[in-house]
Amino acid sequence: MSSEVVNFKEKLSLFSEHWSPKVIAQMNDYQLKLVKIQGEFTWHDHPDTDEVFIVISGNMEIEFRDSAISLGPGEMTVVPKGVEHKPKAEQECEVLLIEPKGVVNTGDACGELTAENDIWI
Template sequence: MTATSPARIAASLAELWSPRVVAEVDDAYVKVARVHGTLAWHSHEHEDELFFVLKGRLVIELEDRRVELGEGEMFVVPKGVRHNPIAEEECHLLLIERKTTLHTGDVVTDKTRSLSEQLRPLD
């Protein structure tokens, strides 16, 4: 058990759209990611997904609207809701997801990361 800085870890990541697990809370993982551009339209059938912006701005496209988040803001995408995260400039995120949540949910793209990739040790 040690204190950690999600903002520092997110800033140190080399890969974009490649979340890394930094903590566990009961049946959830706390992850950080460095993102820029568009991820993919997807949904998580059985899991909610919390996005918290550590740095920058994030747009989460939903089928019926867009949610715009600035630093220090968060949004929970409810289970089953199709969404597409977009960062027009580099953005650092903290994510909270159940351990069963697949990175890009019901789709697989070249940006999809396996759980083992997300759990690998930080540099």
């Protein structure tokens, strides 16, 4: 088995679209995905899995039905499975997501922000 170094800055330079997660590594059944976000996402949940958000650069907010949290560079949160949430960022924010392979970014909500799954960079 060989290991390779993954450079976040280098990988983030390979795409510019927002709300379109790109896979950079896989660990067992979990994928690590980089995503650039700006504006508001759609309300959604993931009924079968938790979702990890780690902010690399910028600032974001995650709204919940009864509260909201703000995240900045070097901060993270775990959104528990089944919890409805809506990520947003006023300015572009770069985020590392950790979630099981096959998770659709909009959950069951679907729509124009649903990204193609399993796209590696």
